[in-house]
Amino acid sequence: MSLSTAPYISFPGTTAEAMAFYQSIFGGELEVLRYDGMSTEGFPVQPGPDAVAHASLTGGALDLRAGDEIGDDLPSTLSPVYSILAMTDTVPEAEALIETFTAAGGTIELPFLPAPWGDTYGQVRDNFGVMWQVLTPGSA
Template identity: 55%
Template sequence: MSHSFTPYISFPGNADAAFHHYQEVFGGELEIGHYGDFPTDGFPFTPPADAVSHAQLHGGLVTLAGGDAIAEDGQPLAPLESQVYSFLIGLDTVPEAERLIATLTAAGATVTMPFAVAPWGDHYGQVTDRFGVLWALVVPGAH
């Protein structure tokens, strides 16, 4: 039996834009479906046809899944933004991490913690992207 772990993000109505953005930033193959792509008879609410029912990005720097979080009244849920979680990306070199940070910030991310040598010896930093998702980046130091 094989195992996998894929973080799932529930977006407040902007999953389509978020997943296309993540594909541009992280690369990989994007599979995306909308509620309008299939019958929704029997759903407890009527989702907007253009809302994302499920998306998955795989084969690039990250693997992610998600969709639009729709309330029972058919309205998107509140915007994301949390310091409770982050997604940690391990990179091989400092220049590689700096390029990724530059790509994210050029696309609207905010540096939450500057990328620098941490007390434990690794390079570490954080950015919050324009969708409210917190990304932590680490490059192992010489231990």
């Protein structure tokens, strides 16, 4: 069987900006497909021409797919039920990642500190509302 998986996030109209930001951090190739020029006949709502139908970030340290949610009642990305785990080889790499998120408007949700299980761990919510768990294994 050939199988691959990737998280998919529906952003409330900020997909292009979020995915470009993630590419600046994690590298990889970013492809963005907008509704402009697509037939949306039969859609229950009409997306704006700049709305992102699908975006993919591949080939770097993050494999992620996303798209703009369409409609009047857009969901929030602020949720305690999902997060993305970023693992680094060293504590300074993790601290630099957290600094990148906070410098762009993110907030520390849990300070990056030695954890009882032997790793160093913290949480940061980026300026798009996505929660990132940051972990450096065996570093505590």
